[in-house]
Amino acid sequence: MKIDWVIVGAGFTGATLAERIASQLDQKILLVERRNHIGGNSYDCYDKEGILIHKYGSHTFHTNSKLVWNYLSKFTEWRPYFHEVLVVVDGKKVPVPFNLNSIYALFPKEYAETLEKLLIQHFGFGTKVPILKLRESSSGDLSFLADYIYKKVFHKYTLKHWNLKPEELDPSVTARVPVHISRDNRYFQDTYQAIPIPSYESLFKRMLNHPNIKILLNTDYREIIDDVKFNRMIYTGPIDAFFDYKHGELPYRSLHFDFVTKNQEYFQEAGTINYPNEYDFTRILEQKHLTGQISPKTTITYVYPQDYLIGITDPYYPIPKKENRELYHQYLKEAEQIKDKVLFAGRLADYKYYNMDQAVARALNLFKEISGESKKDSSF
Incomplete structure (x- = not known):
């Protein structure tokens, strides 16, 4: 050949x-x-119940690059989709990245108003502040808030996902999910956000x-x-x-996915719910939120971080x-x-x-x- x-x-x-x-x-x-x-890790397929699943974890396409968007659009149509993620904190499900809506969901209204004013005064409305920067530059009530978010949202999640503390990783890692001083519950704020129609697999086949x-x-x-x-x-x-x-x-982290089909239309309120402080898994995924598929059943995915072992x-x-x-x-x-x-x-x-x-x-x-x-x- x-x-x-x-x-x-x-x-x-x-x-x-x-x-x-x-x-x-x-x-x-x-x-x-x-x-x-x-399709690599972006591969999707239908399970035995006919539910379209992402085999290697949910993949929401998002970009600010018009060049990339226009290139891929040659091979697919798109379903506009804004990904929202919830995190379980003290038994409540609140938006992540942690934002002003998260604060009002977790704290009494008067104290939440105080925290909102302090965040806007110090950093400005609409800004995104990495959690480590927030901890370093805060005092008083903001210091309490920074420590609270670090402990409840970042610390144990990072330990589970990376087997390292946030401080042991390059700052770019925690900066991927900053504290967002806004009321925008979208996980991404990119210009283009969508899911390929009918699937990632079809996109790759056309390419x-x-x-x-x-x-x-x-x-x-x-x-x-x-x-x-x-x-x-x-x-x-x-x-x-x-x-x-x-x-x-070279060290890597790996993942294990446990797929479970439920005899109900939807299992959870959003496509992803994070569990930083409970269980061995880090999150539960439900791709029907992403794909918009209509079915009386749904398949969810439990995501378990694990060590990378060559060949295993x-x-x-x-x-x-x-x-x-x-x-x-x-x-x-x-x-x-x-x-x-x-x-x-x-x-x-x-x-x-x-x-x-x-x-x-x-x-x-x-x-x-x-x-x-x-x-x-x-x-x-």
Whole structure:
């Protein structure tokens, strides 16, 4: 078999690059995926009860990038959807990111009014304040509020999810869910927020429906790479695995999903409810809120964080810590030495906590580089 590119991994990064190279450069691609489906962690499917589920946790597409939005819109229609998440605090379900509505739901009205005024005076209405910054810069009643939110919303949730305290992680992690000084209950405030119609799987199928793209599922690329003649590779898997862990293993966190079908139309008030202080799971998901599917039954998902063990569990989250980035940079130096033959991109290959739109943007930017190289060397 003679092809131009081997692309390892059929998630958003690999699929975007495959589509762009095939359609814009008219080059042939073999897309190799170790799972039995395309779509990576964004894959969705119908369970035995006919409920459309997200197999690897709820995925709400959101972006501020018009470029990314317009690109994906070539392959799907959208169901507008604003994701709302509730968190259980002292037995009450309140909005998260923690906002002014959360305060009024948890505290007496007069005290809530006092806290609201103080937050607006110190930070301004509409601002987003990372919890660690709020703790560092507060005193008096605001100090009480900061400690309360830290203890009730962040501390134990972070311990369960990351097996680390919030202070032990890069500040960017807790900054992803800041305290929002507003009454906006949406989890995201991006310009574009939606769910693909009818599914993520259909979106990926349309992206990869090109005569220049051949897909090989249920396959570790190492099993076939010696039998394929190709010019270059794009690798989206764990970068340390590619180099046989020569500098040591990069740490990740993994997840376990427990799916339960209920004989009722809806189980909970929102698509996601977080349980930071109770149980071993971190959240319960109900994707019917996202998809808008009409059915007398519903399927919910209990999400359990777990350790990542090579060959046993899947790597979901790179762990953002200084020493892990330093280890990653050792592998990045290795990657630089073979960039004429192999390119690395994606959450696992870049060891970055990408959202879906960020993975697409990364792929589109890499394609620009590839396209520029192709124009320079027409013999490639």
